[in-house]
Amino acid sequence: MDVLIPSPLHSYTGRRRVDAAGATLADVLADLDRQFPGIRFRMIDEQDRMRVHVRFFVNGAQTFDLSSPLRPTDEVAIVQALSGG
Amino acid sequence: MAVAPKKTAVRATAGRVADVAPRTRAQPSPRRRPGVLLLVATRKGAWLFHGDARRQTWRCDGPHFLGNIIHHLVLDPRDGRTLLAAAKTGHLGPTVFRSTDGGRNWKEAARPPAFARAPGGEPGRAVDHTFWLTPGHQSEPGVWYAGTSPQALFRSVDGGVSWDLFFDLQTDPQYRKWLGTAQDGTPDGPKLHSILVDPRNPAHLYFGMSGGGVHETIDGGRTWQPLVAGLEVVEGLDASNLAFHDPHCVQLCPSLPDRLYQQNHCGIYRIDRPSDTWERIGTRMPKRVGDIGFPMVVHPRDADTAWVFPMDGSSVWPRTCVGGIPAVYATRNGGRTWQRSAAGLPQRDAWWTVKRQAMAADGSDPVGLYFGTTGGDLWASRDEGREWTCIARNLPEIYAVETGRPA
Numbered sequence: 036m037d038v039l040i041p042s043p044l045h046s047y048t049g050r051r052r053v054d055a056a057g058a059t060l061a062d063v064l065a066d067l068d069r070q071f072p073g074i075r076f077r078m079i080d081e082q083d084r085m086r087v088h089v090r091f092f093v094n095g096a097q098t099f100d101l102s103s104p105l106r107p108t109d110e111v112a113i114v115q116a117l118s119g120g
Numbered sequence: 121m122a123v124a125p126k127k128t129a130v131r132a133t134a135g136r137v138a139d140v141a142p143r144t145r146a147q148p149s150p151r152r153r154p155g156v157l158l159l160v161a162t163r164k165g166a167w168l169f170h171g172d173a174r175r176q177t178w179r180c181d182g183p184h185f186l187g188n189i190i191h192h193l194v195l196d197p198r199d200g201r202t203l204l205a206a207a208k209t210g211h212l213g214p215t216v217f218r219s220t221d222g223g224r225n226w227k228e229a230a231r232p233p234a235f236a237r238a239p240g241g242e243p244g245r246a247v248d249h250t251f252w253l254t255p256g257h258q259s260e261p262g263v264w265y266a267g268t269s270p271q272a273l274f275r276s277v278d279g280g281v282s283w284d285l286f287f288d289l290q291t292d293p294q295y296r297k298w299l300g301t302a303q304d305g306t307p308d309g310p311k312l313h314s315i316l317v318d319p320r321n322p323a324h325l326y327f328g329m330s331g332g333g334v335h336e337t338i339d340g341g342r343t344w345q346p347l348v349a350g351l352e353v354v355e356g357l358d359a360s361n362l363a364f365h366d367p368h369c370v371q372l373c374p375s376l377p378d379r380l381y382q383q384n385h386c387g388i389y390r391i392d393r394p395s396d397t398w399e400r401i402g403t404r405m406p407k408r409v410g411d412i413g414f415p416m417v418v419h420p421r422d423a424d425t426a427w428v429f430p431m432d433g434s435s436v437w438p439r440t441c442v443g444g445i446p447a448v449y450a451t452r453n454g455g456r457t458w459q460r461s462a463a464g465l466p467q468r469d470a471w472w473t474v475k476r477q478a479m480a481a482d483g484s485d486p487v488g489l490y491f492g493t494t495g496g497d498l499w500a501s502r503d504e505g506r507e508w509t510c511i512a513r514n515l516p517e518i519y520a521v522e523t524g525r526p527a
Contacts, residue, residue, distance in 0.1 A: 043187075043212055073228045077212040080246035081234035088211040115211045 036105065038063065039112040041089075044078075047071040055111075060091060061101040063111055078113065088116040156482045157524040158500075159203070160492055161190035164516035166205055168223050170526070175488050175502045178511050184223060192477060192520045194253045195222075196279075198261050200527030204280045206250035206266070214249045216266070218280045222526055231282035233266050233274040235290075245270055245290060252477070254315040257322030267312030271299060271329050275341075287341055289332075298332050298346070298362035313476065314370035318377050326370060326380070333365035334382070350398035352386040369416040369476040376423035381455075383416040383428055383476070390455050401455025405430065409442050409449070415479035419487060419504075424454045427461075427481070427505060429474040429491060440471045448489070448505050464508035465499070472497075477520035492518025 038055045040048045048071050055070070057063035061083075068075035078089045083101065085091065091098055092112040093105065105111070158169040158178075167182030188207045196202035201222050208214040216229040238244025247268045256263025266274040266283060275286035289295040289312075299310070310331040318324035323340035326347070333348040346362055353364040366385035373379040378393040388402030388411045402411025412433025419425035427450045432438040441447070447462040472495035479491040489501040496515040501508045 041211075043209055072230065073215065073232075076232065076234070077215065080213060081236070082238055082244035082246055084246065086211070086213050 036063070036107055037110045038067065039110070039114075041113055041115050043115060044074055044113070047074040047077075056107075057105060059101065059105060060093070060098065060103045060111065063105060064101070090114050090116050154525050156484065156488060157195060157526045158480075158490055158498070159193040159195055159520075159522040159524060160498060160512075160515065160518060161193040161205070161477070161520035161522075162492075162496070162516040162518050163189055166190045166193045167512070167515060169498070169511065171488075171500075175482075175484065175500065178500075180512065181223065184226070185217065189249070190519065191249055191251050192253045192522075194255065194522050195524030195526065196255050196264075197524065198255060198258060200525055202279060204253050204264060206253055208249045214247050214268075216250060216253075216280055216283070220279075229276075229281055229283065233268050233272075233283040233285075235272065235285065245272075247272070248309050250274075251311040252313040252315055254317065257317050258319065260322050263322075265315045265317075265325075267315055267327060269309035269311045271310050271312040271332060273312055273315065273327060273341075287337075287344060289329075295332075295344075299329070314367065316370065316372045316380070318372070319374060320377055326372065328367035328370045328382075330366055330368070331363055333362045334367050334370055347391070347396060348398075349396050350391075350400070351382075351384055351389060352400065354386065368414045371416045371418045371426070373418045373423035375419070375421050379423045379454075381416050381418055381426045383413050385412070385433075387411045388413075388416075388428055388455065399455075401451070402428075404456060405449060405458050406460075409447075410434075413474075414476035415474050415491070416476075417479050417481050417489065420481060420483045421485075421487075422452075425450065425452050425504075426455070427451075427479070427489060429479055431473045439473050441473060444469050444471050446470045446472075448491070448501075448508075450505050461501075461505035462508070463506060464501075464510075470495075475519055477522075478518050480521050480523045482523040483525065488523070490521050490523065492521040494518065 038053050055063045055066040057066050064075050155173050156171040160167040165183035165186040170179040191206045193205045203219040205217045215232040217226045219226045233247050235245045250266050250268050252267035254265045262279045264276045264280050273287040274283045276283045314328035316326040324338050326336050328334045335344045336347045337344045348365050353359045357364040368383045370382045380391050382389040387400045389398040390401050391398045405411040409430050413428050413430045415429050417427040432440050432442050446465045447460050449458045451458050472493040474491045482488040486504045489505050492498050494517050498512040499508050500511045
């Protein structure tokens, strides 16, 4: 599926859109880490929590659940949280 | 992450600020005496300043990792080529970058410092940032130590590629009690810092915790003991509770490893092992200046000489130069007396300060001293602090300054 990558992570992917596979958001992030080693830890901490200022959207709807089921046609957007500065 | 840093040169001019200018001088040939490398970590990236052997001309190499928060940048003295940088950004989690060619190319650690996953149902801890990096003993190439926030001590045995928890303070019942709560730390999180390796014995280590005191192991980290006797705590608090001890920076004298100096939240101290009691030597500082500050720098060859950069620790702790007038203070007799050193520094209206990692000495003779300010200026002295020159200005807030001898 199509994954939108925020600019702070372009140093890993080299581009703003990449293709990743998985039945859940956790699977997709694992696939991203296989393709781009180290990228997952910048977004997800060692306790499998989303980092405070990173946000995940599936088809435009924000999700906080890494086990959210995904379909191959879904679009995942990873964005930096807007926090007023 | 690859970076194409800009390279410019500055010529240090005593007593005034030297602007960064286009490079005008060829690089020293390999036959010349090696120069000094300054490693500058800032809130918005890292810079390398290559000085010639006389420390008169500085070539600026940077920014590296522009926009990243770099808490510490250290050159491995065992090979003169390997650099480690502790990095994070405002949004992304922490990591460590490595260069094995003096900063031309960088590669991220395969496994940065991180806690173990907590058992099901427990909240678990996550590293917010790696704060301190220390190369291991000369006899242990590839060994590095890292101090983090939340406070923990990590170790790498492969040159910083992968990191493991070395001493789990949080699961040791006694240490967990001493660590206190998150509120016992500094505003941006309590930090484990000042990781010191005894040059005579790789199994003999010290570290400091901004909330938890100074600690020592003599068995390679299997057991640790507090080393806080003689240290004062904030008035009204119980000094027997280690959670109230706040070492800011601890340094071991390379020429006399049984001597340590410490800039603490509550003064300047010295200890001479095997004594286990610190002596407050900052009481001999001028009363109007006081002995509060963050950095502590020791002379590489003379254990009686050390330098501090006092700050205003009154009332709400402004953490600025005292009275807006910056000055370094030096002792040449182990803390019996202190001399002010401010020639070349601003005479007034300088409301910045120097953080705990942002002051360093080189190994030259006479010793070169350097400090970076929260206002983004980088100052240097080629004569052990007698005269100061600004060698770079308008950098981001400087978090750390280290020196090195590149291979």
